[in-house]
Amino acid sequence: MRILIIGGTRFVGRHITEAALAAGHEVSLLHRGQTGPGLFPEAEHLITDRNGGLPVLRGREWDVTIDVSAYLPAQIESLAEAVSTGRYVFVSTTAVYDAPGKKEDFTEDAPLAGLDGPVPDTVTGATYGPLKVLCERTAVERFGPGTLVVRPTYVIGPHDYTGRFTYWVNRIARGGEVLAPGDPSAPIQVIDGRDMAAWIIAMIEKGDGGTFHAVSPRPPFGFADMLEAILAEVGPPGTTLTWVTGDFLRAEGQDGRTLPLWGEDDDSTTINTADPSAAYDAGLEPRPLARSVREIREAEADFSVATTITPEREAEILAAWHAR
Numbered sequence: 001m002r003i004l005i006i007g008g009t010r011f012v013g014r015h016i017t018e019a020a021l022a023a024g025h026e027v028s029l030l031h032r033g034q035t036g037p038g039l040f041p042e043a044e045h046l047i048t049d050r051n052g053g054l055p056v057l058r059g060r061e062w063d064v065t066i067d068v069s070a071y072l073p074a075q076i077e078s079l080a081e082a083v084s085t086g087r088y089v090f091v092s093t094t095a096v097y098d099a100p101g102k103k104e105d106f107t108e109d110a111p112l113a114g115l116d117g118p119v120p121d122t123v124t125g126a127t128y129g130p131l132k133v134l135c136e137r138t139a140v141e142r143f144g145p146g147t148l149v150v151r152p153t154y155v156i157g158p159h160d161y162t163g164r165f166t167y168w169v170n171r172i173a174r175g176g177e178v179l180a181p182g183d184p185s186a187p188i189q190v191i192d193g194r195d196m197a198a199w200i201i202a203m204i205e206k207g208d209g210g211t212f213h214a215v216s217p218r219p220p221f222g223f224a225d226m227l228e229a230i231l232a233e234v235g236p237p238g239t240t241l242t243w244v245t246g247d248f249l250r251a252e253g254q255d256g257r258t259l260p261l262w263g264e265d266d267d268s269t270t271i272n273t274a275d276p277s278a279a280y281d282a283g284l285e286p287r288p289l290a291r292s293v294r295e296i297r298e299a300e301a302d303f304s305v306a307t308t309i310t311p312e313r314e315a316e317i318l319a320a321w322h323a324r
Contacts, residue, residue, distance in 0.1 A: 001204070004028045004062040004085065006050065007069030008043070010035045011159050012091060015197035016066055017043065023201050028062065030054075050075060054082035064089065064204045071123045072131060073138040080142035087209070088143035089200060092136055092151045094189075094213060094271040095129035104187075104219050104273040108151070108211045136211075146209040150200060153215045153272055154261060156292055157193040163305035164260035165190060168230055169296050170303065175236035179314045181254070181262040182246040184224035187272040188261060189215040192292045199284040212279040216286035219273040223261070226289070233293040244321050252317050258309040 008017040008029035017040055020027050028044040046056045050069070057079075065085040070076050076090070098111040115130040123131060140147050156165035172178055196214045227241055246264060256262050263269035276284070309317075 001063040002026045002028070002061070003204070004030065004057075004065045004083065006030050006065065006067040006079065008066075009039050011157075011161055012155055012193050012197070013068040014039070014159055015157065015193040016068065016200060019194070019197040019201045020066075023205070025201070028060075030056070050079065054078060057082040057084075060084065063087070066200065066204075067091065067139075070135050071128070072121065073119065073134040074121070076135055076138045076142060080138075085143070087146055087148070087204065087207075088139060089148040089150065089204060090136060090139045091200075092132050092149050093129065094151045094153050094215065094274050096133045096136065096151065097129070097271065099270060103270075105275040106273060107275050108213060108278060146207075148200070148203055148209045149211040150196065150214050151212065151274070152191045152196060153189040153213075153274065154191070155193045155196065156190045156296070158296060158299040160193070160296075162260075163303060163308065166296055166300055166303050167260045167305065167308050168227060169234060169293055170301060172227065172230045172239060173234040173236070173297055173301070174311075175239045177318055178227075178239065178241050179259070179309070179318055180224070180227055180241040180243045181249055181259040182223065182243075182264070184243050185220075185222040186263050186269045187219055188221060188223050188226050188263075188269070189217065189219070189272040189274060190226075190289070190292075191216050192287055195284065195286045199279070199282075202283055208282060210278075210282075212282060212284070213274040213276050214279055214284060215272075215274045215276045217289070218276060221272075226261075229289045230293050233290045234297050242318060242321065244317065248321060248324070249317070252320070254309065254317070257307040258313075260305075260308060 003020050003025050005017055007013040009031050030046040032049050033047040048056050061084045063086045065083055066089040068091045096112050098113045112133045113130045120127050136149050160166055191214050256264055
């Protein structure tokens with residue numbers, strides 16, 4: 001098949017591109033050329049900013065278009081005006097759900113978030129989910145009911161520029177006393193980007209559409225379960241987890257950027273209780289978390305993000321916690 005990937009050189013898009021090429025498909029990548037120079041020489045590279053018009057797509061045809069970089073419904077509208085494609089795949093998020101409608105094992109038909117007032121043109125923490133809802137609706141309206149909508153929670157794996165899960169792999173691999181944030185039972189779900197990518201390609205090869213949760217594992221699975229799994233795989237002997245309450249951490253100026261994946265309130269953790277049955281029945285097969293941990297550590301042992309807590313600050317907070 002001829003596959004056009006909108007944003008196919010960075011993290012999720014990169015894994016989808018790798019999966020498409022590995023399956024023998026003819027791939028075109030539309031991106032701004034700011035990431036992955038020299039990446040995927042066997043693919044066609046269409047260098048442009050999707051927000052500045054898409055004349056580069058006019059007069060061309062693809063069997064499938066996979067979009068990993070749309071955050072505003074207007075971006076999908078403009079893409080629909082420019083591209084000629086047989087099918088469309090939109091990578092969305094479980095943040096589309098309305099907080100009161102989320103409960104453990106919620107399915108894809110749970111109530112969605114809405115916006116009050118005009119559609120904003122800026123993505124913030126408050127508008128991210130509702131804007132993705134509008135993106136999904138626009139996608140189905142413009143590309144038809146055969147559209148494939150994929151809703152992951154937190155995507156993990158090599159090349160993750162956010163470094164959220166990678167932080168915990170590398171921090172625990174350093175050993176010692178590890179600051180673990182908040183409620184140990186707070187739910188968490190992840191999906192290895194490579195598994196999601198391979199499944200998306202398999203879905204388009206079968207011609208399947210619909211809306212699916214791309215998440216792992218099935219609930220219940222808590223933050224402690226995740227950190228213990230990482231500890232078992234890469235933690236040196238003597239490594240310990242010290243759980244520090246959310247109130248204490250907030251008073252110390254910590255948040256979900258300094259301690260990644262920490263859900264600072266109940267609403268932010270409910271997205272991690274999605275029922276993955278539909279996707280699993282459709283062939284999604286997440287690898288064991290231990291394997292992802294091992295492979296991330298092997299590939300990115302030196303990777304870090306500037307916003308995460310420093311070892312010195314972590315030690316200070318742990319000392320204050322023990323002295324309280």
